[in-house]
Amino acid sequence: MNNLKITIALIIAVMLQWTLRNVAEPFAYVDFPLIVVVYAALQRDAIKAIFFGTFAGLAIDALSGGLLGANAFTKTLLAFFVSELARRVYMDNLLLRIPVIAGACLLDDLIYYGLHRLFGQAPSGDVFVTVAYSLIGTTISGTVVYIILDYFLSDQTRSRKSDVFPKRRNSRRRNPIRLGK
Amino acid sequence: MVERSQEEVWKLTPWLVIVLCLGSFVLMAFDAREINSGQRIIRVWTQTAADFVQSPVTTLSSSFAGYFGSIANLRSAQDENQQLKQRVQELEVELKSGQELTSENERLRGLLGLREESKYKVLPARIIGRDPSVWFESSIINRGSMDGVKLNMPIVNDGGLVGRVTAVGPLTAQIDLITHDKSGVGGIVGEIGGTNALGVVGGTGKRTEVEMRYVPGSVEVQIGQVVHTSGQDGIYPAGLKIGEIVEVRSGSATTPQLIFLRPAARIDSMKEVAVLLYEPPPKGEFDQKIPNALKDVKAK
Numbered sequence: 001m002n003n004l005k006i007t008i009a010l011i012i013a014v015m016l017q018w019t020l021r022n023v024a025e026p027f028a029y030v031d032f033p034l035i036v037v038v039y040a041a042l043q044r045d046a047i048k049a050i051f052f053g054t055f056a057g058l059a060i061d062a063l064s065g066g067l068l069g070a071n072a073f074t075k076t077l078l079a080f081f082v083s084e085l086a087r088r089v090y091m092d093n094l095l096l097r098i099p100v101i102a103g104a105c106l107l108d109d110l111i112y113y114g115l116h117r118l119f120g121q122a123p124s125g126d127v128f129v130t131v132a133y134s135l136i137g138t139t140i141s142g143t144v145v146y147i148i149l150d151y152f153l154s155d156q157t158r159s160r161k162s163d164v165f166p167k168r169r170n171s172r173r174r175n176p177i178r179l180g181k
Numbered sequence: 182m183v184e185r186s187q188e189e190v191w192k193l194t195p196w197l198v199i200v201l202c203l204g205s206f207v208l209m210a211f212d213a214r215e216i217n218s219g220q221r222i223i224r225v226w227t228q229t230a231a232d233f234v235q236s237p238v239t240t241l242s243s244s245f246a247g248y249f250g251s252i253a254n255l256r257s258a259q260d261e262n263q264q265l266k267q268r269v270q271e272l273e274v275e276l277k278s279g280q281e282l283t284s285e286n287e288r289l290r291g292l293l294g295l296r297e298e299s300k301y302k303v304l305p306a307r308i309i310g311r312d313p314s315v316w317f318e319s320s321i322i323n324r325g326s327m328d329g330v331k332l333n334m335p336i337v338n339d340g341g342l343v344g345r346v347t348a349v350g351p352l353t354a355q356i357d358l359i360t361h362d363k364s365g366v367g368g369i370v371g372e373i374g375g376t377n378a379l380g381v382v383g384g385t386g387k388r389t390e391v392e393m394r395y396v397p398g399s400v401e402v403q404i405g406q407v408v409h410t411s412g413q414d415g416i417y418p419a420g421l422k423i424g425e426i427v428e429v430r431s432g433s434a435t436t437p438q439l440i441f442l443r444p445a446a447r448i449d450s451m452k453e454v455a456v457l458l459y460e461p462p463p464k465g466e467f468d469q470k471i472p473n474a475l476k477d478v479k480a481k
Binding site for chain 1: 213223447
């Protein structure tokens with residue numbers, strides 16, 4: 001059920017990415033598919049996250065003026081990195097996820113730009129300005145989206161937490177005063 | 182459903198990443214090659230598939246944005262109404278003088294035996310999508326090869342030149358704007374035949390500014406002059422308005438001037454455009470003998 005919910009979230013994210021720039025220019029600085037891909041990677045299901053990265057990337061590339069496959073490449077790689085990180089470090093805390101989405105966004109932009117330079121394509125605009133705005137936009141939106149996704153997938157979060165931190169057995173303490181008796 | 186152990190997943194993941202990244206890399210290489218050769222086949226078909234989703238979503242989101250926009254606009258409607266009434270009166274006076282000029286023009290044309298005809302057919306189109314990546318400025322229109330759109334056809338709106346078609350699918354087409362860094366339009370300052378201030382207009386990455394390069398430093402250019410297409414680039418027809426000069430960094434007899442223009446078309450807020458169904462005249466025999474031209478012909 002939760003797999004279905006994250007898949008629906010990814011489809012919505014791709015659709016928002018396709019259309020929101022038409023409504024207002026600043027939305028271009030928010031990478032919605034990346035937010036969902038990183039979220040999926042943080043769920044410790046590496047294979048699903050990697051496939052999400054590839055398909056979301058291809059869907060964005062299909063309507064972009066950039067190279068077809070560039071977003072797919074960066075998002076696949078990032079899904080792998082984040083899932084490996086989530087495997088080693090416990091990151092179910094929202095505060096810990098904020099630097100992860102910020103780092104993922106920074107890496108995504110730099111790899112994407114590097115790939116285009118490698119193939120002799122020059123993306124428009126100032127690199128530092130674009131990366132900075134993208135970092136701010138994606139990190140803020142990512143935090144909000146993670147709160148929303150956690151709300152909808154709360155059952156999963158709760159059960160996972162109970163797996164990692166099983167409840168302590170509530171054994172009755174014996175009264176130390178009466179120990180001697 | 183195959184259940185995999187955690188260890189199996191950890192072993193499988195790096196290989197999966199390598200395969201998918203390699204696939205993406207091959208796609209990129211193929212796409213980069215297609216940019217140089219002209220038609221981008223893979224992109225065209227993925228775009229066509231995406232259109233079935235994108236078109237209705239864009240229509241919905243635009244109508245929502247329009248609805249809320251119209252509510253916001255109600256505030257200024259009264260002032261605007263007053264201004265418009267005043268403007269209507271002014272225009273009525275202008276229209277009368279305009280009608281006189283038109284009839285005079287018709288008489289003179291009749292005398293010269295000229296026939297009134299539109300030079301190029303115009304196909305109206307709607308922008309259904311903007312580039313989802315922040316790094317590029319392309320747009321997608323709701324007209325494709327089934328409507329007669331072909332690669333490199335010029336795109337205009339009521340202001341002037343907007344860009345050209347860079348990929349054509351059966352239902353949609355991708356357009357690159359003149360503000361894109363890599364765009365190049367042959368331009369001339371003033372009217373064709375009036376000056377010899379020829380140059381190349383290219384993007385600066387900003388939507389409100391383009392620059393004109395290679396205009397000789399010895400030619401006098403002034404702020405406020407209009408730049409038109411020269412028709413010498415083999416893509417755009419001559420006489421389309423590109424923009425107005427806003428800044429001139431003068432050169433010398435040996436160094437060219439750098440001229441900044443404000444695009445005539447309001448590129449940052451356009452919703453509707455038109456495709457000029459214009460195809461440049463075929464290259465002459467001399468042009469086709471040039472090695473690069475031969476390479477182009479082979480690629481096609």
